[in-house]
Structures are given as C-alpha cells and as structure tokens.
Amino acid sequence: MFSFFEVEYNGNSVPCCNIRSDIPDHKDYVVGKISSEHGVFDIYFNKIMTEWRRDLLPFSKKKAPCDICYDRLIPETPENISQFNEVSNKLGLIQLEKA
Numbered sequence: 001m002f003s004f005f006e007v008e009y010n011g012n013s014v015p016c017c018n019i020r021s022d023i024p025d026h027k028d029y030v031v032g033k034i035s036s037e038h039g040v041f042d043i044y045f046n047k048i049m050t051e052w053r054r055d056l057l058p059f060s061k062k063k064a065p066c067d068i069c070y071d072r073l074i075p076e077t078p079e080n081i082s083q084f085n086e087v088s089n090k091l092g093l094i095q096l097e098k099a
Contacts, residue, residue, distance in 0.1 A: 011033045
C-alpha cells in the first residue's frame, strides 16, 4: 500500500496482491483502472488510495479487508512509534503516544 499497488490484466487496480478484482467479494476494493486518462500516478495518489494508506498508518485495528491481513504486521514498540511519529510529523499527520 505504501510503495506499490496491483494492476491486473484488465487494467483494474487494487491496493495489494491479497485483493483481486475478479473475485466478487473484492469488487468494492477496486481503486481505479489504468487508461489513457488515468495513469499509475493518478491512481496511486487518488483520494481512495490516500485515505486507505492514512487509515493503515496507526497501530490500531484496521478496516476490512485489512483487518484480517497479517502481511508485514509491524509491532507496536517504542522504536516503531518513534519512527511513525517522525514520519507523521514531516507529513503533518497524527502523532502517537509512547507504548
């Protein structure tokens, strides 16, 4: 989510490799479609993807479908919270309290 997204054979884009646009239960997670009007940067920085990444930043419970994903789960340690706060401060986002 933070460094890539998936582009499928039909041009549909989904946030990660654990989501597929051809699975009926995943159709609501399509975030765009590559076309002559919408390139990769348009989709990566669109409102849906930006909000999705913002929701994933804190160590709190995630929304579906990310709530059942444990891929690259980062533990809530003082070091990770410090690193999160450093990046968040540069981006003007929320700050977390120490664990």
